[in-house]
Amino acid sequence: MPLAKPDATSSAENRELSQLRALMVERYVAGRGVKDPRVLEAMRQIPRHRFVPQVVRAKAYGEGALPIGSGQTISQPWIVGRMIELLELTGKEKVLEVGTGTGYQACVLSKVAAKVFSIERINELALRAVELVRELKLHNVSVKVFDGTYGWSDQAPFDRIIVAATAPELPEPLVQQLGRGGTLVIPLGRGENQRLARVRRIGTGVQIEDCGPASFVPLIGRFGWKDEEKGK
Numbered sequence: 531m532p533l534a535k536p537d538a539t540s541s542a543e544n545r546e547l548s549q550l551r552a553l554m555v556e557r558y559v560a561g562r563g564v565k566d567p568r569v570l571e572a573m574r575q576i577p578r579h580r581f582v583p584q585v586v587r588a589k590a591y592g593e594g595a596l597p598i599g600s601g602q603t604i605s606q607p608w609i610v611g612r613m614i615e616l617l618e619l620t621g622k623e624k625v626l627e628v629g630t631g632t633g634y635q636a637c638v639l640s641k642v643a644a645k646v647f648s649i650e651r652i653n654e655l656a657l658r659a660v661e662l663v664r665e666l667k668l669h670n671v672s673v674k675v676f677d678g679t680y681g682w683s684d685q686a687p688f689d690r691i692i693v694a695a696t697a698p699e700l701p702e703p704l705v706q707q708l709g710r711g712g713t714l715v716i717p718l719g720r721g722e723n724q725r726l727a728r729v730r731r732i733g734t735g736v737q738i739e740d741c742g743p744a745s746f747v748p749l750i751g752r753f754g755w756k757d758e759e760k761g762k
């Protein structure tokens with residue numbers, strides 16, 4: 531008797547997942563105003579369900595943020611798309627991400643930028659993210675464990691910087707590591723009062739643009755919140 535093809539179910543399952551993903555992008559990302567076609571396509575490609583814990587996997591293609599362990603969350607698909615869109619990437623840029631979390635956003639970025647350097651302060655999260663980056667064969671993503679408020683000085687300057695946790699004020703090292711004409715997208719403030727800011731380096735100063743409300747976990751570190759409770 532012929533053996534069942536080991537990947538027969540999984541390819542059907544993959545088709546179904548990719549349909550769910552397309553729906554997620556259409557409803558919860560494009561449907562909420564994200565327009566950049568490259569960002570939408572990248573989000574159709576990256577298998578978000580593989581980044582979330584098994585217990586919440588059924589919700590991977592919903593619209594919400596989800597718990598990822600260590601008290602952290604993977605952001606709503608909409609805000610991931612929105613923040614990346616705000617970076618106005620052409621595909622040639624070197625990007626720094628602070629707050630790797632599951633690695634999902636870093637992997638989406640890898641499809642729309644040239645190189646992605648991502649920093650996470652929690653070792654277990656970073657390890658799992660590195661594993662996924664490898665499994666997905668994304669060769670332009672590097673992850674390290676460190677306090678990302680210091681930036682990644684030996685890779686600076688960056689064309690773009692994206693911070694996935696909310697800060698009390700602009701972390702000075704990140705502004706310093708932004709190249710000429712570069713853009714930094716970062717949530718500022720705490721709890722319910724967070725705002726998404728887009729910062730551009732103009733000459734010796736910075737120009738800050740308010741891009742609407744945000745809801746992130748706190749950025750903990752030397753140039754962030756000094757202790758976890760304060761940023762909540």
Ligand code: SAH
Nearest residue numbers: 629631632634635650651678694749750751
């Ligand atoms: N982009 C992630 C979600 C990020 S949640 C994803 O796609 O899954 C925010 C992350 O920022 C958390 O994992 C938290 O541990 C991390 N973080 C907080 N402060 C940090 C710091 N100073 N340096 C690096 N990572 C930090």
